[in-house]
Amino acid sequence: MEDSGLPEKLIFGNRPLLLLIFLVVTVFLGWQAYHLKPDASFSKLIPQGHPFVQKMNTHMRDLRASGASLKVSVAVQEGDIFNDEYLSTLGQVADEIFYIPGVNKNGVKSLWSPDVRWTMVTEEGFEAGSVIPPEYDGSAASMEKLRLNLARSGIIGSMVANDFKSTIIEVPVYDVDPTTGEYLNYLEFSRAMEKLVRQSYENDNISIHIIGFPKIVGDLLEGIGAIVMFAIVTLGITAILLWLYTRCLRATFVPLLTSVMAVVWQLGLLNLMGYGLNAYSILVPFLILAVGVSHGVQVINGIALHMQEAGERSLAARLAFRSLYIAGMTALISDGVGFFTLLIIDIEVIQELGIAASVGVAAIIFTNLVLLPVLMSYIGVSDKGVDHMKLDPDHRHRLWSKVSHCATGKVAAVSIVVAIIGYGVGIVGGQNLAIGDLDAGAPELRPDSRYNLDNAFITDNYAVSTDILVVMVETPVQACTRYDVATLIDKFDWYMENVPGVQSVVSHADVMRLTSMALNEGNPRWHVLSRNQRALDGSAVRVPRALMNLDCSLATVAIYLDDHKAETLSTVVNAVQRFEQDYGNDQVHFGLAAGNAGIEAATNEEISVAQKQILGLVYTVVGALVFLSFRSVVAVICILVPLGLTSALCQALMAHLGIGIKVATLPVVALGVGVGVDYGIYIYNRLTFYLKQGLPMQEAYYQTLSTTGRAVAFTGIALGVGVITWIISPIKFQADMGILLTFMFLWNMVGALWLLPGLAYFLVRPDRGETPDRPVETGKR
Numbered sequence: 001m002e003d004s005g006l007p008e009k010l011i012f013g014n015r016p017l018l019l020l021i022f023l024v025v026t027v028f029l030g031w032q033a034y035h036l037k038p039d040a041s042f043s044k045l046i047p048q049g050h051p052f053v054q055k056m057n058t059h060m061r062d063l064r065a066s067g068a069s070l071k072v073s074v075a076v077q078e079g080d081i082f083n084d085e086y087l088s089t090l091g092q093v094a095d096e097i098f099y100i101p102g103v104n105k106n107g108v109k110s111l112w113s114p115d116v117r118w119t120m121v122t123e124e125g126f127e128a129g130s131v132i133p134p135e136y137d138g139s140a141a142s143m144e145k146l147r148l149n150l151a152r153s154g155i156i157g158s159m160v161a162n163d164f165k166s167t168i169i170e171v172p173v174y175d176v177d178p179t180t181g182e183y184l185n186y187l188e189f190s191r192a193m194e195k196l197v198r199q200s201y202e203n204d205n206i207s208i209h210i211i212g213f214p215k216i217v218g219d220l221l222e223g224i225g226a227i228v229m230f231a232i233v234t235l236g237i238t239a240i241l242l243w244l245y246t247r248c249l250r251a252t253f254v255p256l257l258t259s260v261m262a263v264v265w266q267l268g269l270l271n272l273m274g275y276g277l278n279a280y281s282i283l284v285p286f287l288i289l290a291v292g293v294s295h296g297v298q299v300i301n302g303i304a305l306h307m308q309e310a311g312e313r314s315l316a317a318r319l320a321f322r323s324l325y326i327a328g329m330t331a332l333i334s335d336g337v338g339f340f341t342l343l344i345i346d347i348e349v350i351q352e353l354g355i356a357a358s359v360g361v362a363a364i365i366f367t368n369l370v371l372l373p374v375l376m377s378y379i380g381v382s383d384k385g386v387d388h389m390k391l392d393p394d395h396r397h398r399l400w401s402k403v404s405h406c407a408t409g410k411v412a413a414v415s416i417v418v419a420i421i422g423y424g425v426g427i428v429g430g431q432n433l434a435i436g437d438l439d440a441g442a443p444e445l446r447p448d449s450r451y452n453l454d455n456a457f458i459t460d461n462y463a464v465s466t467d468i469l470v471v472m473v474e475t476p477v478q479a480c481t482r483y484d485v486a487t488l489i490d491k492f493d494w495y496m497e498n499v500p501g502v503q504s505v506v507s508h509a510d511v512m513r514l515t516s517m518a519l520n521e522g523n524p525r526w527h528v529l530s531r532n533q534r535a536l537d538g539s540a541v542r543v544p545r546a547l548m549n550l551d552c553s554l555a556t557v558a559i560y561l562d563d564h565k566a567e568t569l570s571t572v573v574n575a576v577q578r579f580e581q582d583y584g585n586d587q588v589h590f591g592l593a594a595g596n597a598g599i600e601a602a603t604n605e606e607i608s609v610a611q612k613q614i615l616g617l618v619y620t621v622v623g624a625l626v627f628l629s630f631r632s633v634v635a636v637i638c639i640l641v642p643l644g645l646t647s648a649l650c651q652a653l654m655a656h657l658g659i660g661i662k663v664a665t666l667p668v669v670a671l672g673v674g675v676g677v678d679y680g681i682y683i684y685n686r687l688t689f690y691l692k693q694g695l696p697m698q699e700a701y702y703q704t705l706s707t708t709g710r711a712v713a714f715t716g717i718a719l720g721v722g723v724i725t726w727i728i729s730p731i732k733f734q735a736d737m738g739i740l741l742t743f744m745f746l747w748n749m750v751g752a753l754w755l756l757p758g759l760a761y762f763l764v765r766p767d768r769g770e771t772p773d774r775p776v777e778t779g780k781r
Contacts, residue, residue, distance in 0.1 A: 007325065012318050015374050022371050026261055029268025036267050038187050038221050039276025043175055044348035045603070045663060052602035056594040059472050062549035063556065063594050069173055070212035071466065072097065072197065073458050075166030077205045082147060082164070084138035086206070087111070093201050093208070094169050100192050102184045102214075107172035109159075116159065118152035119542075121518040131155070157463030166209075166461060173214050190218020209454035211466060213596070216442045219451050221282075223731040230729060231286050234722035235260075238293055241718040246300060248385025254375050255296025258367040262292045265363035270356055280664055281353040283737055287675070288360030290722070290745075291335060294678055294715045295328055295368045301711040303373070304381045304389040313380025321373040327685040328369045330629040331678040334622045336361035338673050341617045345610040345666070347603065353667050400705040407701035407757035415758035419645055426648025432655040435611075436566030436604040436662055444664055444733045465503050465560040469569075470595035471576055473507075473555040475588055480552040481540040485588055486512060486529050489555060492579055492590065496559055499575040501568035507557040508547040512539040557590075561597050566660055569601040603663065611661050615647065618673050626681065630688075634763045639680035641759055642751025643673055646744055653743055657736075664733040668740050675719075675741075676748030679712045683752045687760060697764075701757045709753060716749025 011018065046053050056063065074093055076086050094110040097103060109116060111132055119128045131149045136142045150160055159168050175184055193215065198208040235256065243252040263285045270276070277285075302320030307313060339361060342354025381389075405411045437443045440459070441452035458466060471492075475485050490509035497505050513527050516539045520526035530536050540548070548555050561568055573592060580590040593601055622643075623636045630636075650672060659665060686708040690700035723745065726738025 008318060008322060011321070011370055011374060012314075012377065015377065018370070018374055022261075022366075026264060029265045029272075031268070032271040033264050033267035036271040037276045038185070039183070039278050039352075044278070044352070046599055047346040047602055047606035048348075049346040050602040050606050052593045052598055052605075055472060055591045056598065059549075059554055059594075062554050063470070063472075070171040070193075070210060070214055071458060072169040072171055072193075073161075073166050073209040073454070073461075074169065074201075075161070075207045075209065075457070075461075077165075077207065080164040081160070081167055082143045087132070087138075089201055089206055090167060090169075093197055096196050096200065097169060097171055097193075100189070100196060102173055102177075102189045104172040104174050108169065110169040111159070111167050116153070116155065118149040118154075119518075120152045121522050126518065161461040162463060163461060168458070168462070171212070173212075184214070186214055186217040187221040189214055190222065193218070209457045211451065211455045211458055215451060216444065219442075219449070220444055220731060223729075223734075227282055227286075227729070227731070227734060230726055230734070231289070233725050234286060235289070237722045237725070238718050241714070241721065242293070242297070245297070245389075245714045245718075246304070246381070246385045247388040248382040250379050251300045251304070251376075251381045251385050254379070255293060255300055255368070255372060258372045258375070259289050259292030259296055259364075261371070262360060262363040262367040263288050265367065266356065266360035269359050269363070273355075273359075275352055275355065277356075278349050278352065280349050280667075280733075281356045283734060284353060284356045284360065286723075287357065287741075288364065290719045291332075291361065291675055291678070292364045292368050294675070294719065295332065295364060296372055297711045297715050297718075298324055298328065298682060298708065299368065299372050300376070300381065301389065301707070303376050304386050305707060307381055307386050308390040314377045316380065317373045317377035320376075321369075324682075325369055326629065327681050329365065330625060331681045332361055332365050332369070334625045334677045334681070335675065337621045337625065338618045338677070341614055341621060342667055344613055344617065346606055347610075347663060349663060350667060357667075396702070397706060400702055400709065403705055403709075403753060404698050404702035404757075406754050407697045407761050409761065412758035412761040415755055416762075419641070419755050419758075422645050423648050426645065426650075426652045429652025429655055430648060433651050434566045434655070434660040435608045436569065436600065436660050437564055438566065438658050438660045440563045440565070443660075443662075444731065446730055446732050449730065449732075463503075465562065467561040467564040467568075467597045467600075468595040469559045469561060469572055469593055469597035469601065471557040471559065471593060472591040473557060473588060474591055475553055475555065477551050477553045479587065480508070480548055480555040481512070481536055483529065483531055483533060483536055485555075486536065488583060488588055489557065490529060491583070492557060495579055496557070496572070496575060499572055501562050501571050503560040503562055505557060505559050506547070508540065508543040508555050511543045511547065512536065515539040515542045556594070558595065559597075564597050564600050566604055569597060569604060572597075573601050573605075607661055607663070607666055611666055614666070619644065622673060622677055626677075629681075630684070634760075635684055635688075637763060638684055638756050638759045639677065642680060642755040643676050643748065645755065646676060646747045646751055647673065649747065650740060650744055654740065657739065659736050659740070665736060665740070668737065668744070672741070672744035672748070676744060676751075679716065679748055679752035680756055682708045682712060683756055684760070687757065688764065691764060697757075697761055701760075705753070712749060712752055716745050720746040720749075 072093065074090050081087065090110060091112045094108065094112055098105055098108050114130050116131045117128055118131055119126060129149070131146065131153050133142065133145055133149065136146070150156060156162065159170075161167065173184065173189070176182070177184070193210055198210065202208045239252055239256055242255065243249065246252055266285060266288055299320055302324050303316050306316035306319040336358045339354050339357035342357075343351050345351065406415060439447070441447070441455040442449075445451050455466070473480070473489055479485055486509050489507050490513070493505045493507050493509060496502055509529065513529055516530055516535070517524060517527040519539070530539070546556065559572060561572060576590060576592055584590055592598060619640060623640050626636050626639050627633065650668070654661070654665070683704060686704040687700055690703045691697070695703065720742045723738050724742045727735050729735045729738065
């Protein structure tokens with residue numbers, strides 16, 4: 001037997017040492033994986049290089065609003081908030097929240113907070129006081145005074161519900177602990193809110209509603225249990241299908257074992273590198289398991305076929321390794337580099353997802369292309385398994401005989417026409433693909449999830465939206481209250497209030513106009529910005545610091561939106577930019593953007609650019625690797641065209657299902673191409689091998705189907721059936737991923753088996769040297 005070079009000698013010449021090394025490494029990395037912690041940070045979800053975010057970071061010290069904050073609504077079912085039992089409970093809830101680790105204690109605000117005040121104008125001037133009076137004693141008189149103070153306060157609709165049946169506690173949260181520098185553990189924080197607040201104080205008459213970024217992430221991380229359950233189901237389904245394919249317990253257990261080892265290695269290496277698993281990258285280990293099984297099936301299939309010829313397990317394992325390691329390495333390196341292209345996106349959670357996927361693929365190279373053949377060289381495939389998978393040269397397989405017609409002239413021509421139509425459908429359908437969220441609330445969770453029900457409650461009962469875009473108006477020092485500047489900001493307020501999707505606008509100009517009216521006995525004729533600068537400066541005294549910084553070089557305009565859907569954000573951002581272009585000057589600049597909606601808008605813009613870059617870069621890199629491996633432009637066309645069809649149709653499917661391109665779905669592009677390229681590489685490698693032997697195209701393809709093709713078909717179906725169970729996940733983005741990955745697994749498999757041979761029929765000419773110069777040996781002697 002002529003060996004295939006140094007890799008084969010090193011691997012099969014040192015099998016005992018190799019097994020010992022793998023055992024030690026697996027135990028060590030398993031211990032590291034055990035210590036891997038959930039990792040989530042608000043800052044990691046933000047495109048830090050985007051101009052909106054850079055502008056926000058520039059003025060962070062002057063901005064009071066933080067994306068990492070909560071709103072906790074305490075609601076009463078019977079009666080209203082004007083009773084001592086409710087108000088006592090509200091105070092207890094606020095006190096409980098105050099002591100939860102991670103809460104910015106200086107910013108917690110409820111009706112009981114002394115800085116929640118009322119203001120009124122009398123003949124003697126301004127009068128003011130705390131909404132809940134210092135002499136409050138729970139009596140009817142105190143309740144009447146509270147009711148009067150609320151009417152004077154202006155917080156009805158924002159902190160107090162319109163129907164007076166609930167109030168909100170505002171809870172700013174530290175994303176990074178200011179003393180230790182550690183990131184907030186969102187899972188523990190969310191559990192503390194549930195246990196210490198909701199479970200402790202919710203009863204038949206009191207309900208608690210909690211919304212905000214920390215709670216979204218906490219609920220997603222809480223869903224890890226469901227994700228693990230679905231992973232076990234996927235593994236079980238894959239094991240059953242693998243046994244049905246091999247009819248050998250050894251050939252079923254070993255590839256699953258090595259694939260699970262790859263996941264253990266991945267998790268352990270991530271911990272060593274200082275990373276954790278966030279709510280988005282938690283699905284990556286299961287994709288690595290899928291990729292590992294895909295390559296493991298090819299190895300088992302090759303060993304079974306060679307055992308039929310060689311009859312000896314060690315020799316069969318070496319021959320299988322020899323025939324597959326070039327194609328396998330090409331496929332896995334393409335996978336890894338494809339995943340690595342996610343690093344170009346300036347959103348840290350996506351970058352970490354790309355790193356996690358790349359590390360996992362690197363692990364598969366060792367566990368499934370090296371360890372798996374070595375283990376099988378000792379135990380082999382059972383006689384029953386060999387008989388089940390063997391080829392019978394005297395009897396042609398009926399299904400593969402029919403599929404082999406894809407490599408004939410007439411069918412190939414029809415296939416290419418159908419593919420062109422498919423590209424057209426994908427391109428036209430993909431035109432409606434939206435960037436960002438298409439649903440209200442938290443689209444990562446189900447519409448009937450507790451979080452989205454809480455969000456719906458607050459949206460329905462309060463006049464002020466939870467989606468806020470903050471525009472930062474930059475001026476010279478001590479100039480933000482100048483008449484010309486204030487009137488321009490006032491004009492901007494009016495302009496934005498007439499933009500579709502905007503509920504209301506609040507700025508220091510509004511407060512100054514109200515103050516001017518109040519200083520003039522409440523006469524509505526004075527609800528204007530005075531041309532007298534001294535009077536204007538007097539009105540500015542009562543502007544909250546949240547709307548104007550201390551040196552009056554920055555004024556903020558809070559724009560409350562109907563929702564944070566992609567169309568709404570795009571409309572509002574375009575309106576702000578048009579106003580800045582038309583009215584901005586050297587003295588006054590309207591800068592975007594802060595607030596949760598501003599950050600969302602920046603993320604959408606980053607993703608809009610990145611999705612095109614990723615698509616181009618992934619295909620460029622994968623195409624280059626395929627070319628380097630096969631030394632053929634034809635190989636690149638035959639392998640990438642079916643992949644491109646899958647990507648185009650997937651975008652049309654997303655548009656049809658109402659799934660937008662966002663942080664949770666953007667990586668699907670790279671993941672789908674990375675997993676799907678394996679099919680094409682294995683099929684093309686085997687097809688060109690048989691063509692080099694002089695077989696006609698249809699016969700060469702029939703032989704390809706009988707060997708590698710059936711493993712590809714099994715892998716596509718098994719992985720598709722495995723991940724389709726994700727559709728019933730309580731986490732909506734996992735369900736969306738399940739739909740998209742099922743489609744991509746199956747359609748990539750169909751493309752490799754149907755379209756690739758059609759392209760090869762017209763493009764591959766063995767006599768012209770358009771197949772690999774050095775085809776992979778089968779090991780026949």
